[in-house]
Amino acid sequence: MKHLLTIQELPIEEIDKILQEAQRLSLENEYDHSSGELVANLFFEPSTRTRFSFEAAERNLGMNVLNVDAASSSMTKGETLYDTMRTLEEIGVKAAVIRHHEDYYFESLVGKISIPIINAGDGCGNHPTQSLLDLLTIQQEFIVTQGLNVVIAGDIRHSRVAASNAEMLQKMGANVYFSGPVEWIPEKHKNQYISMNDACRTADVMMMLRIQHERHCAGMEMDSNDYHKRYGLTIERESMMKPHSIIMHPAPVNRGVELADELVECSRSRIFKQIRNGVFVRMAVLNWSLGKLKEETINGTIA
Amino acid sequence: MKHLLTIQELPIEEIDKILQEAQRLSLENEYDHSSGELVANLFFEPSTRTRFSFEAAERNLGMNVLNVDAASSSMTKGETLYDTMRTLEEIGVKAAVIRHHEDYYFESLVGKISIPIINAGDGCGNHPTQSLLDLLTIQQEFIVTQGLNVVIAGDIRHSRVAASNAEMLQKMGANVYFSGPVEWIPEKHKNQYISMNDACRTADVMMMLRIQHERHCAGMEMDSNDYHKRYGLTIERESMMKPHSIIMHPAPVNRGVELADELVECSRSRIFKQIRNGVFVRMAVLNWSLGKLKEETINGTIA
Amino acid sequence: MKHLLTIQELPIEEIDKILQEAQRLSLENEYDHSSGELVANLFFEPSTRTRFSFEAAERNLGMNVLNVDAASSSMTKGETLYDTMRTLEEIGVKAAVIRHHEDYYFESLVGKISIPIINAGDGCGNHPTQSLLDLLTIQQEFIVTQGLNVVIAGDIRHSRVAASNAEMLQKMGANVYFSGPVEWIPEKHKNQYISMNDACRTADVMMMLRIQHERHCAGMEMDSNDYHKRYGLTIERESMMKPHSIIMHPAPVNRGVELADELVECSRSRIFKQIRNGVFVRMAVLNWSLGKLKEETINGTIA
Known part of the structure; x- marks a missing residue:
């Protein structure tokens, strides 16, 4: 047992x-x-x-x-x-x-x-089962996690799994970066910050997080469109990604906010495979x- | 599929x-x-x-x-x-x-x-499954629907199945009539109207509908007893029905309103067989x- | 059937x-x-x-x-x-x-x-299934119910099973007593009243009842600690019990009220065995x- x-x-x-x-x-x-x-x-x-x-x-x-x-x-x-x-x-x-x-x-x-x-x-x-299913999805894609560039982007502070995924992936030899609004990135991860544009060029895996509207204590001073343009995975940013790179998201997706509507089922997306x-x-x-x-x-x- | x-x-x-x-x-x-x-x-x-x-x-x-x-x-x-x-x-x-x-x-x-x-x-x-179970019940009784007289009576305007049942039964050769308060009968079915007394004498199948209290926008200007006497299937009306005729109802029955309490499980009733x-x-x-x-x-x- | x-x-x-x-x-x-x-x-x-x-x-x-x-x-x-x-x-x-x-x-x-x-x-x-599981638990322990001293203690007036258990056990030859606040003991059982101290010395089976806070109409003029000291099965009272005696309770237990916290899983307790x-x-x-x-x-x- x-x-x-x-x-x-x-x-x-x-x-x-x-x-x-x-x-x-x-x-x-x-x-x-x-x-x-x-x-x-x-x-x-x-x-x-x-x-x-x-x-x-x-x-x-x-x-x-x-x-x-x-x-x-x-x-x-x-x-x-x-x-x-x-x-x-x-x-x-x-x-x-x-x-x-x-x-x-x-x-x-x-x-x-x-x-x-x-x-x-x-x-x-x-x-932990969310972390395990994320890892299974990555391993099915790349087999080896050693040296893989993983970007975790979005609402890191309020995410159940961001911190534990980061720790697990680093333990397994991946390079972990964080992106999204700087004020949402915890102090101890600030040195792993990367801009969304750099993130898209660098990442083998883009792990987008869901915006947890209900957990935000302080109001966010921008609307969904602003958020999408500044921190979301837009169609423009997706075009910068490396050929083999994949997009992940724990779902449900706020379509058009953290991720462009058209990318939810694009060829890079592993979102439904994660499910x-x-x-x-x-x-x-x-x-x-x-x-x-x-x-x-x-x-x-x-x- | x-x-x-x-x-x-x-x-x-x-x-x-x-x-x-x-x-x-x-x-x-x-x-x-x-x-x-x-x-x-x-x-x-x-x-x-x-x-x-x-x-x-x-x-x-x-x-x-x-x-x-x-x-x-x-x-x-x-x-x-x-x-x-x-x-x-x-x-x-x-x-x-x-x-x-x-x-x-x-x-x-x-x-x-x-x-x-x-x-x-x-x-x-x-x-559609309600329509199919109604049709199965009729076919088990009469085998052939061609030429069958079917009366749909009661709250036709607010019924999910009245319109689609009527269409299906007509397609299969049945003669479909409507009864109940005239103001509840949609314009396009007004020419199929029949009084409750005539309905009971004519019908092979009396399909009673449940009064959908919760869907009525305008108040009904009569109480349940009035409704029963004027538009319900009373014991008196049941005695006018042809020997082989049957009574149907999608359930749950408002006992004593659209149907007399004593008729719910009478020999003509197929209500529990429908279930x-x-x-x-x-x-x-x-x-x-x-x-x-x-x-x-x-x-x-x-x- | x-x-x-x-x-x-x-x-x-x-x-x-x-x-x-x-x-x-x-x-x-x-x-x-x-x-x-x-x-x-x-x-x-x-x-x-x-x-x-x-x-x-x-x-x-x-x-x-x-x-x-x-x-x-x-x-x-x-x-x-x-x-x-x-x-x-x-x-x-x-x-x-x-x-x-x-x-x-x-x-x-x-x-x-x-x-x-x-x-x-x-x-x-x-x-009735609660009564049957109580009886099964007693029979597994003592085999014969004839002559057994059973004390039902606590909120008898508001208990679903106290009265029917008492009747069933008496029918099967047990001596049934009641304990707890006198005002909670129904008139017809007043002659079977026993104090908690005597109960603990006498009982083969102590059936403690849950206090049904939600069913009390009149306010109880004491707090949980008072109740425990005066009518609960305290550690002190447990030490007066006969070596083979058992403690029962229909669960969930209000720990520290009708029963001392430490007694819930003591060697006398059959509470989880009842479940x-x-x-x-x-x-x-x-x-x-x-x-x-x-x-x-x-x-x-x-x-």
């Missing part, structure tokens, strides 16, 4: 195992739907998109899904997260996928719970958490 | 195929639950009744169901219907059942999406959309 | 059959997930906890689950419970689990509906309702 909590604490060899499993699953056409194991999705913050990706993954693996919608749920009211998890464990749940608004909510659970926790996002911090990879990565993570990786099973019987 | 969008554009031979499949399914006791294909139900308007009928159909076919409840969903916020559909497609969804408040919402999708769309109701206009047929028709439509009609498979291997 | 409506009307031999089935299921590790039968959960009052226990039970039995969340459902608006149930029946639902705020809501259905109703709670009255037993009991009830008890099947083929 293994938790997936943050990408930082995940050793590179474990990342490799998960991505190999995801790649293997991406090549299969049919899945065995007979497991019947119970899994619970606990979403204390609404996120239909991530939940459906997990739910598709779970159902592909033949799991039975309990969706605990915390907003409307009486289960979690006046009850600690620990008691909720213990209850689900006794009900027979074999793994829990959790999104929670508190940073590191899982620290109250680790060591006390006997079923794996898969972090589907905590506070502003961690969202597809999300299901494979989540299937792989579930198998990994539950000790069901194909290689492990094989090694297990030999060893 | 075929969409089911409106009953008008569906050729009669396709209607026949779907109804034959529905009839075949109605005679089976056991279904194969092993398909495991993902299907998404997107209900942008609440309609638990139709959704559960689809969900039962989907589960009978062994499909895995993602229920996208748009009211509370973050998935669809600030995102075009096209982007939502493309996302579902990449997640692995094989068919989408959609109810949407906009007329002809599907026009933005057709030709751009590679999975079938099954229209579960748009605006005030189309609701049962709804599941068979929706199973048949899913099979038809996905190219899985039994005959097609057989013809396919021979041809 | 059998309804489960109240524990009072359930003959002791039927209780025995259900509990034997539950015990048998508790010893199995794998279940057959292939039934594919439709079951509907109708919760007119929110109760995620009970619903998930039922849903886990249903999925363990391989059933396909329709969750009718009445709060947000258009299905049940302006429609009698009878019409909703008839609709579900026609849709193909084989059993209905219902929680409803009205006392004895099921009286309008019995004799008119051909599928079993499993009562998951009505008004302030009946919650686990809840799933087995609900599986057993579904099998019993649908005529699928293993012994019945065997007897059926012999007889």
Whole structure:
């Protein structure tokens, strides 16, 4: 049994195992739907998109899904997260996928719970399956991450995944740059700043971020058109990109803001491939958490 | 892959195929639950009744169901219907059942999406599976629709299905009449008006409509009792009906308003049979959309 | 086909059959997930906890689950419970689990509906699966209920199950006492009153109840700490309990109010075992309702 909590604490060899499993699953056409194991999705913050990706993954693996919608749920009211998890464990749940608004909510659970926790996002911090699906998409394209130029552009301060992706990619030998409004770039990344024009000429991978309107405390003093011209990936900027370079985005895209409408499905775009990879990565993570990786099973019987 | 969008554009031979499949399914006791294909139900308007009928159909076919409840969903916020559909497609969804408040919402999708769309109701206009289940119920009773007298009575102006049912039935050779408050009968159908007393004496099929309280803009100047006496199917009127004539209603019935309480389950009533047929028709439509009609498979291997 | 409506009307031999089935299921590790039968959960009052226990039970039995969340459902608006149930029946639902705020809501259905109703709670009255899981937990511990001292302590007046548990346990030969604030003990049970200190010395089973803050009409003139000291199961009181005595609670626990935080998972506590037993009991009830008890099947083929 293994938790997936943050990408930082995940050793590179474990990342490799998960991505190999995801790649293997991406090549299969049919899945065995007979497991019947119970899994619970606990979403204390609404996120239909991530939940459906997990739910598709779970159902592909033949799991039975309990969706605990915390907003409307009486289960979690006046009850600690620990008691909720213990209850689900006794009900027979074999793994829990959790999104929670508190940073590191899982620290109250680790060591006390006997079923794996898969972090589907905590506070502003961690969202490890998003990082893994981004990495899978890059590896499918370039195989080697060593020496790759990756630009993360846009609303870095409010992004769940920018910081952890940057750390992961650097650990794997990529050169990571940041672009977008300077005031949105955290102090410690200021030396990695690059202008959008330079970014487009340099990048092998342009990772555009979604503008998180709802998280901005201070008002942004420009409208969407201004933003697009100054910091967005416009058609003009796309034409400066190197022939093999790709565009990524976690979706949903604000069309015409961070990315020109026409680029969403252009030949460089891997945006919908990322969504597809999300299901494979989540299937792989579930198998990994539950000790069901194909290689492990094989090694297990030999060893 | 075929969409089911409106009953008008569906050729009669396709209607026949779907109804034959529905009839075949109605005679089976056991279904194969092993398909495991993902299907998404997107209900942008609440309609638990139709959704559960689809969900039962989907589960009978062994499909895995993602229920996208748009009211509370973050998935669809600030995102075009096209982007939502493309996302579902990449997640692995094989068919989408959609109810949407906009007329002809599907026009933005057709030709751009590679999975079938099954229209579960748009605006005030189309609701093709309701039309199909009505037709199946009539055919099970009379076999031939040619020359059949069908009266559609009640709140015709606000009914999703009255207009399309009328058109479909006329195309199939039935004589269609309308009854109820004259002011609710659209101009182009005024020449098909018949009084309730004449309707009951003439009809082979009395299709009663539900009064859509919530859609009435102008107040109705009578109470439920008045309405029942003047335009409802009362016990007295039922006694005037021909021996073999049947009563239909899309449900839920306002008991004692459009229909006398005692008639809901009388021997003429096919109301609960319509609900049962709804599941068979929706199973048949899913099979038809996905190219899985039994005959097609057989013809396919021979041809 | 059998309804489960109240524990009072359930003959002791039927209780025995259900509990034997539950015990048998508790010893199995794998279940057959292939039934594919439709079951509907109708919760007119929110109760995620009970619903998930039922849903886990249903999925363990391989059933396909329709969750009718009445709060947000258009299905049940302006429609009698009878019409909703008839609709579900026609849709193909084989059993209905219902929680409803009205006392004895099921009286309008019995004799008119051909599928079993499993009562998951009505008004302030009946919650038979909770009673059955409590009894299973006691029997697993003591085997014989005859002569057992059971103390029900706390918010008896507002508890769904206190009264029916008391009646059931007395019928089975247990000595039942009540403790907690005297003003919360109904008149007819006043002669069974016992102080908390005496209760702890006497009880084989301490059934603590949850304080139902939301149901209290008159304000309680003490805070949680006061309540805990005067009427709660404190660590001091626990030390007075007999060596073999157990602590039960329907959960969720108000930690530090009715029960000391440290006692929730102490060696005497059967609280999480009750939750686990809840799933087995609900599986057993579904099998019993649908005529699928293993012994019945065997007897059926012999007889």
